[in-house]
Amino acid sequence: MTRVDKPALLRRLFDLGCHYSGRILSYQKMLGQLQDAGNTVTLAHYLQLLHGAGLIAGLPKYAGEEVRQRGSSPKLIVLNNAFMTASSPHNFQEARKSPDFWGRVVESAVGGALVNGTAGTDIKVYYWAGRNREVDFLLSRGRKLTAIEVKSGGQKTSLPGMDAFSKEFIVSKKFLIGAQGIPLEDFFGLNPQSLI
Numbered sequence: 001m002t003r004v005d006k007p008a009l010l011r012r013l014f015d016l017g018c019h020y021s022g023r024i025l026s027y028q029k030m031l032g033q034l035q036d037a038g039n040t041v042t043l044a045h046y047l048q049l050l051h052g053a054g055l056i057a058g059l060p061k062y063a064g065e066e067v068r069q070r071g072s073s074p075k076l077i078v079l080n081n082a083f084m085t086a087s088s089p090h091n092f093q094e095a096r097k098s099p100d101f102w103g104r105v106v107e108s109a110v111g112g113a114l115v116n117g118t119a120g121t122d123i124k125v126y127y128w129a130g131r132n133r134e135v136d137f138l139l140s141r142g143r144k145l146t147a148i149e150v151k152s153g154g155q156k157t158s159l160p161g162m163d164a165f166s167k168e169f170i171v172s173k174k175f176l177i178g179a180q181g182i183p184l185e186d187f188f189g190l191n192p193q194s195l196i
Contacts, residue, residue: 022104117192
């Protein structure tokens with residue numbers, strides 16, 4: 001049991017996480033969105049509580065060094081897409097017609113599957129961003145590093161984030177989930193631990 005001194009803040013952080021799932025959001029921006037937010041340490045602690053409850057994860061940025069990862073802005077991921085879609089004004093058909101929202105739904109589903117599928121293992125889940133480039137998810141186990149990019153559209157696409165990341169870090173495996181890669185239906189049938 002953990003004491004929650006500001007339950008209203010915890011509830012508002014959950015709502016914010018559902019709304020911004022699939023996005024990187026700094027703790028300072030979260031403070032700006034939440035009234036009576038306290039400080040970033042409280043928000044980080046409450047985000048850990050939400051993760052422990054199986055609701056929302058705040059993925060750290062991969063930096064190669066533990067110290068640099070701790071101070072990073074988290075990428076918010078709902079651990080069940082129902083949390084994200086239940087509060088959305090879109091029905092299924094409208095969501096499919098909105099490329100930005102549908103992309104976040106798909107990315108959140110993949111991220112939730114990765115976090116849930118690696119829980120209780122020595123695999124850590126991260127994201128990476130740098131110089132206007134991003135890798136959606138990274139799986140890390142010891143020295144093994146798997147880079148995962150998610151594309152919800154059907155068109156062929158380049159992967160500049162994956163290329164930039166591979167120049168900076170040694171990547172064991174690379175996967176594209178969705179368009180021109182592993183079909184979503186096949187991905188959700190995989191054990192995420194098999195990707196590393």
